[in-house]
Amino acid sequence: MRICLLVLLFCACQANAQRPVDYSGQLAAGYELGVIPGLQTLDNALNFAVIGDWGRQGEFHQREVALQMAKAMAGLGGSFIISTGDNIYPQGVASVQDPLWQSSFEQVYHHAWLQRDWYAILGNHDYYGNVDAQIDYGKISRRWHMPARYYTMKKQLSGGKKVQFVFLDTNGLENGYYNDPEMTAELSKQDTTAQLRWLRETLADTDPTIQWRVVVGHHPLYTAGKRVAITGPVRSKLEPILNQFKVDVYLCGHDHDLQYNKPAGPTHHFLSGAGSELSNVPHQMPWSVFYKGVNGFMTFSIQPDKFLVQIIDAKGAILYTKLIPKG
Numbered sequence: 001m002r003i004c005l006l007v008l009l010f011c012a013c014q015a016n017a018q019r020p021v022d023y024s025g026q027l028a029a030g031y032e033l034g035v036i037p038g039l040q041t042l043d044n045a046l047n048f049a050v051i052g053d054w055g056r057q058g059e060f061h062q063r064e065v066a067l068q069m070a071k072a073m074a075g076l077g078g079s080f081i082i083s084t085g086d087n088i089y090p091q092g093v094a095s096v097q098d099p100l101w102q103s104s105f106e107q108v109y110h111h112a113w114l115q116r117d118w119y120a121i122l123g124n125h126d127y128y129g130n131v132d133a134q135i136d137y138g139k140i141s142r143r144w145h146m147p148a149r150y151y152t153m154k155k156q157l158s159g160g161k162k163v164q165f166v167f168l169d170t171n172g173l174e175n176g177y178y179n180d181p182e183m184t185a186e187l188s189k190q191d192t193t194a195q196l197r198w199l200r201e202t203l204a205d206t207d208p209t210i211q212w213r214v215v216v217g218h219h220p221l222y223t224a225g226k227r228v229a230i231t232g233p234v235r236s237k238l239e240p241i242l243n244q245f246k247v248d249v250y251l252c253g254h255d256h257d258l259q260y261n262k263p264a265g266p267t268h269h270f271l272s273g274a275g276s277e278l279s280n281v282p283h284q285m286p287w288s289v290f291y292k293g294v295n296g297f298m299t300f301s302i303q304p305d306k307f308l309v310q311i312i313d314a315k316g317a318i319l320y321t322k323l324i325p326k327g
């Protein structure tokens with residue numbers, strides 16, 4: 001009897017364990033893209049990829065990153081992709097018919113496993129174009145989702161728990177942008193005070209099934225890269241809110257590299273801004289855990305009590321893996 005209980009306990013532990021991804025079923029069925037060697041997964045996890053700062057008509061290694069992200073999504077059985085903004089360089093899009101949608105998005109991320117839902121936010125380069133066109137593109141695309149400048153959604157985990165995602169438009173929090181004549185027209189349509197009030201109200205959701213809170217914004221609160229000295233305005237406005245509501249994860253881009261930063265407080269900060277052109281300007285900061293100035297993206301696998309993050313480069317090498325328990 002005691003042995004049976006031990007065997008059951010062992011099996012239960014194994015069922016939740018981190019384990020290598022098995023591509024064999026897909027390969028047998030004719031999958032041809034290739035694999036990410038060493039990719040790990042968690043059983044029954046919510047899997048998704050995070051990419052930022054990408055739309056450059058396939059150039060600056062955008063296509064290579066896309067291919068590896070497709071392989072990772074295939075391996076994990078990924079549900080969706082989060083874009084941390086600066087979707088279309090250099091100046092956003094002019095309309096929903098702008099050819100850049102084809103050359104910088106549709107034709108680059110053409111792989112079957114990237115025909116999943118994309119949840120996107122706005123970066124500063126998107127503000128140089130027609131912001132409403134990025135929102136409206138979701139009405140003619142099956143996979144592009146940007147229902148508003150800021151929005152929220154919940155995703156189900158195993159066991160009845162949920163992840164609350166909150167997608168922000170952080171452009172209005174950057175004081176310097178109000179002096180940029182090319183941005184003021186679009187910025188004037190924003191009510192930043194209203195957005196921050198909405199953020200507090202959204203995070204105050206008392207739904208007892210919310211297990212994780214993930215906030216997504218283009219601008220980092222913490223970076224070890226190019227913008228290391230200028231994160232103050234965004235940090236001062238957002239960090240008190242992330243702390244108050246014990247936000248687990250903040251996803252961002254803007255600096256063109258890959259980072260994991262863990263300052264004091266409840267929030268893990270992941271910067272995924274290496275979808276195309278790079279800006280490798282590393283600083284060793286007190287909050288730095290991981291920094292690499294190479295092209296790539298990240299994957300997240302979330303269970304109710306822990307999540308697994310993997311940072312992957314444009315050659316398909318896994319640069320960093322971390323299993324983080326619920327704090």
Ligand SMILES: [Fe+2]
Binds near residue numbers: 086125218253254255
């Ligand atoms: Fe940016």
